[in-house]
Amino acid sequence: MTEPLLRLSQISKSFGAVRALKGVSFELHPGEVHALLGENGAGKSTLIKVVTGAHTPDGGLLEISGQAVHNLTPTRAQALGIACIYQQPALFPDLSVSENIGLRLESPAVWGRVYWRQRREKAMSLLKRIGADIHPETLVNRLSMPEQQLVEIACALGSGARTVIMDEPTASLTRSEQELLFAVVRDLRASGAGVVYISHRLEEIFALADRVTVLRDGESICTRPVRSDSGEMQLSEEELIQLMVGREVSAIYPPKGRSPGETVLELKNVSCAAGNVSEVSLTVRAGEVVGLAGLVGAGRTELARVLFGITPADSGSVRLNGKDVRIQSPRQAVELGIAYVPEDRRRHGVILQMPIAQNMSMAVHPKLFPGKWLRFGAEKALGLRFIQELGIKAYGPEAPGGSLSGGNQQKVSLARWLATEPKLLILDEPTQGVDVGAKSEIHRIIRNLAEQGLAVVMISSDLPEVLGMSDRICVMRGGRLVASLEGVDATADSIMAAALKAH
């Protein structure tokens, strides 16, 4: 048996009073894809940071290629062949793609020379290898989020690492980009490297992983092979979910609703050049959940931004409750009863330094605080109400948003918009990076809201979620709405076909 690439024994790490890791053991062998599973807050990110040298563990033993390592730094981890693709691209926005790749791959000797041409060539070949169509001299701040993710992957590949850690690499990738990534992962495996793969999408894990380790509350619960030697599946989704949450989750998606009511939103040929949205016509009725599917970059988030007035429409008509409206700013959208739970929770959804009650009241200032005077009692009551209604785990309405886990932050973000009592709720990737338990809770909440007569537009790249939650599924491609699928027509195949079909 070969030496494992990575062996962690009884690793522990605390931040102040919080014990993030309480003795985690983990092994990665060459030529293996090892999935790491766990709810948010289970300790996956901390574990990764221990392995990449970003955090120093308080106790336990870390062995890399059979050698015990102490005082690991990011530089040293790199030298020892560990590369990591983080969830949030850790790139330099002001620098070019080739320089980004260069800075990550070259040794950080201060007086070392910079070979610009070699950098460019290397970047070019790496980008080509993962099939990304990005010019190496483009500044990173001109790239879209998935493109940045691809650059990250190129960095990890380029480092020639024997151990590659991928933290939700597909979160913002399009389907075709995902396929390329899977090919890269398989390639790595074939070349004898080890891959630690983290994802909330279980189907990816079944498609890729050889073994699975489940973390819960800072402890490693178990490590299991995905397939037997003969290639049969040895694990079921239900089993995995149960291991992660430690309890039974009965139905993954709540049952769908009754027939929808009146038309709430009606779009006719709405276009926005700046936002890459062209001639979209769409109707959403009260009590209906409309799933908005498509590849990333297909214009879904952009359409939401048009509706919310962040990038106002150039042409076309928007009717809300039968009235023509022109939405020029988020302020106006809120006044019209439109709510938008954004995709990027940490940047747009929740202000991490502010108490959650203040976060929840932000969109209802005029309603909650008539005459612009703050009323602290009313605000606190609002906070308490939603903490209870949505089951937010926090010590109270004064808890800063940043002290909550991702799923709970998402609930705070949702609470802010429910407080406005909107007529139209737009959810953008509502469960991205949310653990399984919180995910099904959020699904239940969304369904309840629809039951109460809210019109819901849900953008999601998670196909099972779109299928499970939506009453009707609209597919976008290249800024246009290309299909509207309902009932038995709505299948994973038909959605993907619509999303991918060439003109």
Added chain:
Amino acid sequence: MNRYFRELSVAAALALLLALLAVFAPHFYQPQPLLSRLTAQMPTLVLTLGMTMVMLTRQIDISVGSQFGLCAVVAGLVSAGGHSLALSLAAALGAGALMGAINGWLVAWMGLPSIVVSLATMVTWAEALRLFQQGKFINLPAGVQWFGLSQTAGQVALILLGLSLLAGLAFLLKNRAGGRHLYAVGSDSEAARLSGIHPQKVTFGVFVAMGLLVGVAAVFNLVQSPQVDPKCGTGLELKAVAAAVVGGVAVNGGRGNVWGAFVGLLLLATINPALTFLHVEAYWEKAIQGLVILLAVVADGLRSKRQSP
């Protein structure tokens, strides 16, 4: 071309101003006064180089004027004590590095905002110097001025030194890993950390480098005249920041280069003599300086607004 739009447009503005002078005040181009004017800008140039580095890492240092005065007095006292110029350079470098290290320590290791740290050290150094020196000039021995060379040779030497410092720093920032680390840290310090760069060390190093450059600048100032004025640093921090900003160095880090800052400095430094040559009253100077700074940033703002959605 597009990447250097800012530098080129500032250079164009400078060219325009110079052309204006060529038409309306041709005697601006007499060689000896031109040489003197350029020489006089060398200390500020050196400070601007340091400020560019500091701003590239997303920091700012407004204590450089006070540091400059202190270094100049230290170097002056060493020289006045009859020691060699090398020794006074060493003393100035030492004093500068020490003050830079204090700023750097507070900013990098204590995580304090640089604008406030340097505001505090600016006041502290300036008042300490006032208490110590009481505004007295320091008379220097004969050999110090122009390094003991003839005047023209000394001026040429000084300009060459300044420009080679500029070129050297430009080279380091472009072609040495350490230089790129400044951009990396200024662009995103967390990403830099994950790339194995130590942002604290880089930040600390940049402030120390700034201090060392202040020492160099003080000596560049020292050799230009037979006396040291302890007030010589007053207001230099704003000149250096303004030059860097006009030259396209971004206050929030990661963007800009020393050539741009150099052109920015030349533009700002030409305004004052231009007013004299065009016989515009002196009391317009500050207003025009402010207008140039605003025009530079507004042009930049309009341009980036047009480009980004």
Added chain:
Amino acid sequence: MAHANRSLKNILLRHEVLLLLVLGCEIAYFLGFARNFGTADNLTNIIRHSAEIGLLALAMMPVIVTGGIDLSIGSLMGLCAVLFGVLTHDAHMATLPAAAVTLAVGLAAGAFNALLITALRLPPLIVTLGTYSLFRGLAEAVTQGTKTYRDFDPSFLSLGEARWLGVPFQAWCLIGGALFYGVLVHATTLGRSFRSIGFSPEGTRYAGISVQKRTALPYLLSGLVAAVAALLFTARLRQARADAGTGYELLAITAVVLGGTSIFGGTGSVYGTLAGIAAIAVLNNGIGRVPLVLKAGIGSELAALCTGALLLIALAAPGIGRILSNLGQRRAAGAPSAPKLEKN
């Protein structure tokens, strides 16, 4: 962990509480050792002399809370003072309308800053660095640098010395300013949005709050306050000259930061700012009364030096605390750790 934030120890270690403690120590020391420090006349002096800077600091605070900065207020004070002189002397306007026009111009200058910062999304540091030069330059250009306006209306000048209910007029202005800003920042949704903008402008925008309008407001107000300070200054000094308020922007920033407002935005308070002003004003006044300092004749330099040092200590104190506690942890963990660089 979040609970720990609210423990008694942490409340005691809060910046403002520490500052009040420093202020208390200053006062106790000066009462004990400085000559005639505790007299009513002197207290009046302290307030009268810090009114303009105090107002500027109050105006600066919300600007910094939104994550911005306004370097132009000192220069704007100079411009407004000169303008008031021009209006009353050269244009022969009566005092009241001239004052009104001056305030309007201050507001307009603040609006100019606000426009460049919000509509063009330019960094406030650079915009106000530009207007810092521009406003002072205009003041010098208007007066050709040399002109000094004197002989204002006696009833206007009497404001410089006036007392109501035994309290100097300047104190009333300061109280008015503090109340106004206290209510604005701490009790209205506007103040709340300054905070959220300071923490995250994008996040605030996504909550349906018009970030640009809200960001503009503190700059507008700081323009207005600079004009008020200019009038007060003119009344107290009995003259208007282009150099009024030179360097006041830095003093105001010092007071604000000393008062616990984060230069990165988001946190800050009026009472902290007031304590910051008081700490500086008391230090300035008291240190020149300590017999040893009096004898050496170094009051002004020492006061400035101590202000710088106080600011440094105030800044470094939490860091030093953190390092000490890290040392304790490190001994337990046997591993180094460094604070993260802050990023705004």
Added chain:
Amino acid sequence: MKRSRFLVSLLAIPSLLVLVSCNKSEPAAGSGSGSPGAAKKLTIAFMPKSKGNSYFVACEKGAREAVKELGVDLLFDGPTNTDPAKQNEIVENWITLGVDVMAVACENREGISGALKKAQEKGIKVVTFDSDTTPDARSFFVNQATPQGLGETLMDEAARLCGEEGEFAIITATLTAANMNEWRKHIEARLAAKYPKMKLVDTKPCDDQKDKAQQETTNLLSANPNLKCVMAICSPAVPGAAEAIKQAGKAGVVKLLGLGLPSENKAYLKEGVTQSVILWKVADLGYLTIQTANAVGQGTLKPGAKTFQAGRLGELTIEDTSIILGKPFIFNKDNVDQFDF
């Protein structure tokens, strides 16, 4: 929690007010308690226009000499930069500090008069030196030279140096410096009245910095090729302008005169770059100021006196309420070695 903090601050303000108005009755100890005639140890407060300025450092030296001689207490303070607001502040602080006499070099003639009158109301004697306030705000002005006398001396000397014809330029400290603006006024008046063939081509500020003065002079020299004379009226500007003239190779061709200290200009005077430096004996000014302040404080010098016996300076005449130090000196390369300040 937020609200309670706000309430606390609301409460703090009124309590501060109470403190202000309650303590009002307490007298400012030590001020104005001396009865005239009886010799007692006086406390004299002495304020320059700005500190860290070699001119006033020399002044302070002379003042301390007189203090030693007379056995009085000296308080010395002033703004660190020329800042009129700070001068008022210090005067008002001195009132509450309790001094017997104040000697002030006023940056701001009108502006400071209110504060000085307030001091007089409290029984504190006020004298001014170097630059005056309004006459009703002080008892005596120790006058080293009147602005008019100084302006005329400068202009006459400039005219002498360039043969009463040609272009000249002025370097001043800042465009807002009050006393220099006063001098400039008299220079220009004298120019218009007596020297029609001379022309003032430009006036430049040097921010009280030598290096800036040097740059400005370099520009002036090349922008005005016919320039015959530079007049530097603030002390750092004289050596700065001298260096510029020297570097331009115009030593002796372009004449330079100014107001400055001999010690800072000795080398240039000897090299023939600077022709004349005009100044009074600065230390004597400080000395005389303290002598006057003491005499006024002791009550031995009263308004209406025609002469004043000023220690080692001997008997000086009093014009109205101005005590004249004597004519300014013109230093040149022949006599500069006799002075050590």
